[in-house]
Amino acid sequence: MALLTSPRRRGPRARLLLAALLVAPSACAPGAGGDPLDAARLAELPWDSVVERARGSRVVWRMWRGDPAINAYVDGWVAPRLRDRFDITLVAVEGRGPELVNQLVVEREAGARGGSDLVWINGETFHNLRSEDLLQGPWAGTLPQAAGVDSASAIVARDFEQDPAGFESPWGRVQFALIYDPERTPDPPTTVAALTDWIRSHPGRFTHDQSFTGMTFLKTVMYALGGGVAPLQGGFRESDYQRASGALFAWLDSVTPHFWRGGSAYPGDVAALHRLFANGEVDFSMSHNQNEAATKARQGILPPNARALVLRDGTIANAHYLGIPFNAPNPAGAMVVADFLLSPEAQFQKARPDVWGDGPVLAPERLPAPWPERFRALESDPRAVPGDTLRAYAVPEVAPGYHERLAEEWRRRVRGAGG
């Protein structure tokens, strides 16, 4: 409750007035119920009473809305079931991680009631939200469906090495993969060393994007050149970063001249990289989601034969989560939605390659029949990377500080930005 009533920093009245002017539209959003109990208090109640409080309410979910497949799953499959079973109206609105952190900071400055009940987060966004006390919790561990979560997996149980501590509920799991077309590249490289040779022997046919996916690729290479993920685990240390990034930037110095356009330009985001790959300007794309090759091929965005491959040096796997903002007006509704999204049927639907292809966070052995068999059957898709392969080469994320420093230094050294 303290979070709801006492903003962490109070500024002069003039500042609040200005901030109030800026956030007035979201503060006045219709449907803001204003439950007097926050998620931590609700977590102490019997689940039935949480569901009763949520019944008939409206849940605003701030999330990335850039993928038609994800939007179709949320709007066309999740929302109708929430309406039928809980009389909950789900409204999904645009808001990526960094933007929603900024939005919540300004809302707190204004003392405004929140414009969203649920947010889709992970990694440095969770780190920023927690460091700024912008999330309610703990609540996630008390969801009934949390019993099926694969809590033994370090990928699911730790978010970029951070303990979720009940402030976010796992929703999906993905693994980084390169994407290639077997017709163009019948014998693709499967290690960083082989990729290095391939880049040198195919000048202008490889690049990465400037955004989160590209930085994850660079982190993958950084792990491979620095002896794996182990030396970087245990929190951010500048000395370890310097050692690992030194090897990475030496590698980049040696291969960048062979990149697309000699490394003088980089696609802005992974969508732009997909475009270059689909149009034959480069021979590889990449994705955080190992199943994106299949889903994007189905959408006609990637070539029909596009396949994913994981590098044998290890590729980064991570999970994504759902959080409840400090000023969410309807935390009970948000908890019911998060619980439904953890259910085997919602996780299975989401994992289907013809729907979204987002990996489940449930442990099949903890689920009742027929779910274990159904989840295992998903892995038999001939277009998907076999589950055993994914698990064998999965490496976890490290502390967000590595991502922040790497992105900043890459911009400064390779692109010239950042001073």
Add this chain to the structure above:
Amino acid sequence: MALTRSAGRRPATWRRGRRVRGVAAAALVALPVGVGVVYMTLGALGMVGPGSAGNGASPARIARVLGERAVWEGTLWSLWVAAASTALATLGAAAVAVAYRGTRPLDRAGRTLSLLPLAVPHLAAAVGALLVLGQSGLLARVALRLGWIAGPAQMPALVLDPWGWGLILALTWKELPFLALVASSVLATHGTALEETARGLGAGPWAVLLRVTWPTLWRGMLPAAVAVFTFVAGSYEAAALLAPSDPLALPLLTWERHTDAALTRRGDAYVLGLLAVALAALAVAAHEWLAARGRRSGA
């Protein structure tokens, strides 16, 4: 008579009230900008917004951001694109206005066709430029079919290119109709009588064009050209699709900082936002200076 007197000579209190109402209306329009500038100033000083230290005002962030080479490279690049797009669009608009100023069906068709891009959103124009000018775009595919190039890499880079040619062409195409509309209006209201007078005094076609038509057009189009320049310098969506990664255009750099993984760097966007506002203010000031100079030389 009473009606004529009251229209011609309003009471002093009414005139004063009209001025006050005018200023109030202008203030209302400027209010969102003013609030934004004040908030950005507080953010630039580290007093509000993401990553604010909560330690009171400090100019450290402003000094650090303005000390970055990337900021000034991005600013100069944005100004170059804005200047080139505005110049090309202004010249094109003047040409359209002069070439299709008559009342024949061909003139009307020319004017109508030149205005069509007005209906196209900037983002759609940028996507179109990408599909046409990209190294795997329509032009490249035609060149490939004709045997002029053997693959995408041999197509000259017109998008994500260091000079921003693709972006300049897209923005020129998008802004030309707006300026052509203004140019046609200027010629229709001010040009004809002056041109006829010049011809009557024996001036030839080129002399009329250079000494009468162009100066008339230039003065009339100047406010619109300044508006186009400031808009293009600060526009994001076309640059996001077509601008290179190095240097990074000022609007893209601003957004990149606003969404930086490190919370402490997000406040940099406030400094960059203020820089963009300052550039727009300078453009308006330059317009006022040029307009005043034009009035003096005209008088």
